[in-house]
Amino acid sequence: MKTAARWMAIGLLLCSSLAMALDVGGAKAQGLVGEQPDGYLGVVKATPEAVSLAADINAKRREAYDAIAKKNGTTLDQVAILAGQKAIEKTPPGSYVKAPNGQWVKK
Amino acid sequence: MTQPPTPPTTSPAAHHRGRRWLLFTLLVLLALLLAATAGARWWLQQQGLQLQGPGWRDGGATIAQWQWRQQDCVAAHGSGLRIERWQPLTISLQQLKLQSCSKAGPRELPAPPPAGLPPFTLHIASLQAPGLPALAAAVTQQNDRWQAQLAQGADKLALDYRRDNGQWQAQGTLAAARLSPQLLGQWQLQASGRWLPGQLQARVQADGRQLGYQGDARRGDARLQATLHNRQWQLEATLPHALPLAAGWLLQPRRALQASGDLDGVHSLQADLLASGPQGKLQLQLTPQDHSLQRGSGLLQLDGKDLHARIPLQWASRQLTLAAGEARLPQGVRLSWPQAWQLPLTASGSSRLPFRLDYQQLQLSSHDGTLRWGNGRWQWQGALALAGRHAGYQLAGQWRGQFDAQGAHGVPLQLKVSKPPLALAISLPVNAIDPRQPVLNASFAGHYQDWPLKGTLAARQQGAGWQGRLAASSRPPFYSKGGALQLAANWRGSAGNWQLDSGSKLDIAEGIVGNVLLKPLSLLATSPLRTDGSRAHGQLALTAGGAVASRWTLPPANGTLQLAGERASGQLQLPAWRSKLQLTARRHGEGAAGSLQLDTPLSAAMSRGLGVTLQQGQLASKLQWQWQKQWQLNGDVRLSDVALDWGGILANGGRGRLTLAARPGQLQLQSDGPLQLAQLDVGTLLQDVSLTLRSDLKDWQLGAVHAKLLGGSLQADSLHWPSSAFQPVTVQQLDLAAVAALQNDPQPTVQLTGRVGGTLPLQLLPAGIALQDGLLRNEGELTLRVPASAGVTAMAQSNRAVQLALDMLSELDVNDFQARLAMSRNGLLDAQVTLKGVNPRQNRQPVVLNYSHSENVLELLRSLRIGDEISRRVLSRKQSAATRNPTPETSP
Numbered sequence: 001m002k003t004a005a006r007w008m009a010i011g012l013l014l015c016s017s018l019a020m021a022l023d024v025g026g027a028k029a030q031g032l033v034g035e036q037p038d039g040y041l042g043v044v045k046a047t048p049e050a051v052s053l054a055a056d057i058n059a060k061r062r063e064a065y066d067a068i069a070k071k072n073g074t075t076l077d078q079v080a081i082l083a084g085q086k087a088i089e090k091t092p093p094g095s096y097v098k099a100p101n102g103q104w105v106k107k
Numbered sequence: 108m109t110q111p112p113t114p115p116t117t118s119p120a121a122h123h124r125g126r127r128w129l130l131f132t133l134l135v136l137l138a139l140l141l142a143a144t145a146g147a148r149w150w151l152q153q154q155g156l157q158l159q160g161p162g163w164r165d166g167g168a169t170i171a172q173w174q175w176r177q178q179d180c181v182a183a184h185g186s187g188l189r190i191e192r193w194q195p196l197t198i199s200l201q202q203l204k205l206q207s208c209s210k211a212g213p214r215e216l217p218a219p220p221p222a223g224l225p226p227f228t229l230h231i232a233s234l235q236a237p238g239l240p241a242l243a244a245a246v247t248q249q250n251d252r253w254q255a256q257l258a259q260g261a262d263k264l265a266l267d268y269r270r271d272n273g274q275w276q277a278q279g280t281l282a283a284a285r286l287s288p289q290l291l292g293q294w295q296l297q298a299s300g301r302w303l304p305g306q307l308q309a310r311v312q313a314d315g316r317q318l319g320y321q322g323d324a325r326r327g328d329a330r331l332q333a334t335l336h337n338r339q340w341q342l343e344a345t346l347p348h349a350l351p352l353a354a355g356w357l358l359q360p361r362r363a364l365q366a367s368g369d370l371d372g373v374h375s376l377q378a379d380l381l382a383s384g385p386q387g388k389l390q391l392q393l394t395p396q397d398h399s400l401q402r403g404s405g406l407l408q409l410d411g412k413d414l415h416a417r418i419p420l421q422w423a424s425r426q427l428t429l430a431a432g433e434a435r436l437p438q439g440v441r442l443s444w445p446q447a448w449q450l451p452l453t454a455s456g457s458s459r460l461p462f463r464l465d466y467q468q469l470q471l472s473s474h475d476g477t478l479r480w481g482n483g484r485w486q487w488q489g490a491l492a493l494a495g496r497h498a499g500y501q502l503a504g505q506w507r508g509q510f511d512a513q514g515a516h517g518v519p520l521q522l523k524v525s526k527p528p529l530a531l532a533i534s535l536p537v538n539a540i541d542p543r544q545p546v547l548n549a550s551f552a553g554h555y556q557d558w559p560l561k562g563t564l565a566a567r568q569q570g571a572g573w574q575g576r577l578a579a580s581s582r583p584p585f586y587s588k589g590g591a592l593q594l595a596a597n598w599r600g601s602a603g604n605w606q607l608d609s610g611s612k613l614d615i616a617e618g619i620v621g622n623v624l625l626k627p628l629s630l631l632a633t634s635p636l637r638t639d640g641s642r643a644h645g646q647l648a649l650t651a652g653g654a655v656a657s658r659w660t661l662p663p664a665n666g667t668l669q670l671a672g673e674r675a676s677g678q679l680q681l682p683a684w685r686s687k688l689q690l691t692a693r694r695h696g697e698g699a700a701g702s703l704q705l706d707t708p709l710s711a712a713m714s715r716g717l718g719v720t721l722q723q724g725q726l727a728s729k730l731q732w733q734w735q736k737q738w739q740l741n742g743d744v745r746l747s748d749v750a751l752d753w754g755g756i757l758a759n760g761g762r763g764r765l766t767l768a769a770r771p772g773q774l775q776l777q778s779d780g781p782l783q784l785a786q787l788d789v790g791t792l793l794q795d796v797s798l799t800l801r802s803d804l805k806d807w808q809l810g811a812v813h814a815k816l817l818g819g820s821l822q823a824d825s826l827h828w829p830s831s832a833f834q835p836v837t838v839q840q841l842d843l844a845a846v847a848a849l850q851n852d853p854q855p856t857v858q859l860t861g862r863v864g865g866t867l868p869l870q871l872l873p874a875g876i877a878l879q880d881g882l883l884r885n886e887g888e889l890t891l892r893v894p895a896s897a898g899v900t901a902m903a904q905s906n907r908a909v910q911l912a913l914d915m916l917s918e919l920d921v922n923d924f925q926a927r928l929a930m931s932r933n934g935l936l937d938a939q940v941t942l943k944g945v946n947p948r949q950n951r952q953p954v955v956l957n958y959s960h961s962e963n964v965l966e967l968l969r970s971l972r973i974g975d976e977i978s979r980r981v982l983s984r985k986q987s988a989a990t991r992n993p994t995p996e997t998s999p
Contacts, residue, residue: 043622043657046587051624054657059715066720069754073790076754077718 027053034096034104035087039065039080044096044104155182167191180208187232195249196227203244204235207482214370214454216307216337222251222270237482240285259285264296273303283318292318292326300335309335318350325351327358338369356384372425372453378405386437387411393422413437425452441465455481469495469502486511493522500526506537514542528556544568547575557584562594572601582618589618590625596632607636607645617652626652626663633667642672649679659716675701684712698735703742704728709749724749724761739770743779760785765800776802781811791817791849818842819862826871833868833879840864840886856898861889863924872932881928889921891942915954919944934963 024041027033032050036042040061041054065079072079088097088107096104151158155178160171167190174184187201226249234244234257246255251270256263257279264279276299283290293316300309315329327350333342344364349357359381368374380391387410395403402423409416416434420427427450433443444462451458457479463472476489486509493504502524508517520535531553540547546567553560562579574597581592596611611632618625628651636645647668654661662683669676673694680687686707692699709724730742749761763782768775777800784796799810809826819840826834843859865883869876893899893916903910921944930936940958945951 040658046619046622046624048589048617048619048624051619051622051655051657055624055655055660058657062715066754070752071755073755075718075756076720079754080718 023053024057028091028095031096034098035084035091036098037081037084037088037100038077039082039084039087042098042104164189177208180206182206182208196225197230198227199230200232202233202235203231205237207237214338216305216370219270219273219302219304220248220253224248224251226250237484268302273301273306275300275302283315289321290318291321292316305337307335307337309333311335315350320351323351323355325349325357327351339367340369341365341367352382352384356382356389358382368452370454372451373422374425377403384411387414389414393420409434409436413439422452426450427452439467455479460487467495467497469493469497484511500524500529508537510537510542512542514540524553528554530554531560555581558582569599572599572604574599577607583615585620586618586625587620589616590620591616591618600637604639605637607632609633609635611636622656624655626654628652630668636670643670644672645670649677656716662712681707684708684710695733696735698733700731700733703730703732703740705730709751719751719753722750722752722759724751728767730767737771739768741766741768743767755790757788758784758786774804776800776804787814793821812836816841817845819864826869828871829873830871833870833877836867836869838864838867838883841883843889854894854896856893856896858892858894859889861921861924862886863889863926865926867928870932875932875934876930877932878928878930878936881926883924883926883928885921885924889924889944891916891919891921891944893917912956915946915949915952916956917946918948919946919954919956920951936960936962 024033027050030045032043032045032047033041033054034044040058043050043054061080061083062076065083066076069076069079091097091107093107095107097107099105148158155176156173157176158170158173160169162169162171169190170188172184172186173188175182183203183205185200185203187199189199191197191199227247229244229246231242231244231246234242236242240259242257242259244255244257246253248254253266253268253270255266255268257266258264260282262279262281262285264277264281266275266277268275277296278298279296281294281296283292283294295314295316296311297313298309298311300307302308311331311333313331315331317326318329319326327346327348329344329346329350331342331344333340342364343366346358349359352358364380365377366373377395378391378393380389382389388408390408390410391405392408393403393405402421404419404421407416407418407420407429414435414437416432418432418434419430422428429444429448429450431445431447433441435441442462442464444460446461448460449458450456457477459475459477461472461474461476463470471491471493473489473491476487476491479486479488488509490505490507493502495502502522504520504522506517506520508515510516515537517537520533520537522533522535524531524533531551533549533551535547535549544567547565549564549566551560551562551564558581560579560581562577564575564577566573566575577594577596577598579594581594582590583592593614593616594612597608598605598611599608600606609632613630615625615628617627628649631648631650632645633648634646636643636647638644647670649664649666649668651664653663662681664679664681666677666679666688675690675692677690678687679690684707686705689704690701692701705726705728707726709721709726711720711722714720725747726744727747728742728744730740732738732740744765744767745763746765747762750757750759751761752758761782761784764779765782766777766779768777778798780799781797782800785794787793787796794815796812796814798812801808801810807828809828810824812821812823812826814821816838819838819842821836821838823834823836826836840862841864843861843863847855847857847859862885863883864886865881867881867883868879870879893913895917899913903913919942921942923941923943925941927939928936938958938960940956940960942954942956942958945953
């Protein structure tokens, strides 16, 4: 039962990104947004569309991280950081990711 | 009986012959009429008279338009001519406009009207002549006697002229206000003379009565006497009493002016004019150099506190020359002309008048300006250049064109205004400006700091002030995209007292600031906004669409802002969050100060950018702010009924009060009294948490920490985070039964009773906790029970040593418990536990149990708590350092 709940939580997290995958993918390809170590999408080149997209995606991600944290008795930030590491690993080459020094670099 | 007379009979041939003669006669008459008409038209054209639109209306002939040309000049043209009667001839004219066709060269005496004209009467509704206002005129002529009445309003002039002997006389009255609206009093005119071909004589006397100037109670009289003998004239002006002039000036009584000349100009002039006023005295003295008065010299002197000039002048050969010089005028204005001004003493002429006006650090100059006059008109033409500095603004402007009494014509006035960081280029078209009712439409472009500025300003005079419309656009420089700013306002006022009308609006479109998307924002004046340059009064309404950032949003807001001189107050609401903000501001020294009050419930919607989710609560803050060379903020923040979570860590029942002190780069938070939490669930429930806090958001100092924990309590006098020091945390009376209950197993393997306590020196690091030399001891007797269960039995059967250990531990009364704890900053926990006690089931045989345990707590937590996939990724990157090595020892 606990395992099932965890898988549901992970699924929720992934779906939140997949739901906007095309838009996010396009924005990443254009260098407008990138993944950050804190688990949230960051704005690389600020445009109204990029900021709105990042805000929408991040709101959904936060809901997902919060659900996982509550189910596992850990903190939201811990889950977000773990998810951020995962998201950066999954980022395809050529897209921007935020380096530990806070600079945007192309992966 | 007589025969009745027989009517004469004519033969048919004779009758037919008579009809032919009649027809012939009619044809001849018609031909003569046509010939006469054509001849008259030809004659009129030869005389320069052209008619258009002849017609017939109400029994009278009409001519819509006509004009009289002298060579290429239209000397007169009229409209609406109608012949009212033929006997005597009565003509009415709607309009007659006379223009001067005089050419360069000596002027000729006007010729009298022709003699022997048939009687006629002429009514002119509007007679316009150069230098005169529109007049109504009525002229009658009968038997060579001409009589005319000219009128404008209450002013009348009656003329009587006899063509046969040339005698004429005139008398009339004229209100001084006709000459200029500010003048008071009345002029009476008496004139007589003789006017025959080649001969014109006139004696004119004008008496001014009760002359004065509006706003000045003083009155005076004046007399002008002039004679004209053919081409020669003489003029004498005397002042029996002081004559008030404008702006408090008085022309002193004396025989002020004597002049003579001919129709083409002034031959002689002798004047001694003395005027005195608030700024000083003006005296003009003219002295002829010879008896013929053909040449002479004079002096124009201005003397006074703010007035000084000494301008030698001379005239000769009908030319007046003012020597190069300068004049100091009121308001600190200095007029100078580097070259002599030469003014022809003629009725028409021109003169080049280079000049320069200095006002403070401003200079207005013209090098090629030329003044032309003639036919009662004047015109200035040339280029003007403005340069210098005023009120700290650098000004540079130029204009070329001409202006006269009707206004200015020329290229748009170009003016550059700069005072870093402001720079503006202003363009003002002048062609449509009527000096009597000036309407200005200027456009401007430039920048203020990094704010581009562009717009239009319309202005027109309204009473003593001005009003108009301002439309400006800009873009705040901190917007990287969008953020177009539009200002649309109607304004009015006069120097030092300006107003933006209610309805004036400032809009800022959606745009990007940094990485934040600011939604559209507008400020609307809901009352007139008045300012005297340093203070403002009025009310504004604010509507803001909110803001969106990648991690947070601000919902739409609305509010009002009241300006009251040196004070201002505002209210702002965020309906989506039910937040209310009240702001006051007042001038404070060279800066401003005020208060800020925020009342808001806490909600999850506010938490999008935080690592914590606010579930409920109330925040109320009262802050005082100040802004001079730098800003600062001081006050307190009250929290009540706060519930929040960090995900799996829950807290509720939070309350307390914090004082806040902030200035650039510095923030201090300090609790005022204890901060309290009813419950804090970090996996283990802490209750009644109480602490004091002091922080600058980098260093956190907790004091008087106290909490109920596992049936006992936790306390620390002081905790500093982050810190490399080990800081003691004391736990007391921890209930081992509560500790055992953490297993959350209905049939626990181990049952514990009793209480422990001790000290846990903690090192609170930026990203973790370390423990060194922690020691927990029993506080009273402890009991340890390992009830028989399938698992325990299986363990016992697996190994004899384990069986012995479990037998000894199955029921143990512990009188000495020590647990030495240490945990490195990477989470590796070492526990050394020693239990000393007796087993009551085995004859109270003493038992000593030494237990050691090592575990990477962080990885254990992750492995237990985090989702499988995530934790696997974490663990795969780190070698497990965890070991479980329970080594029970028993001793007899």
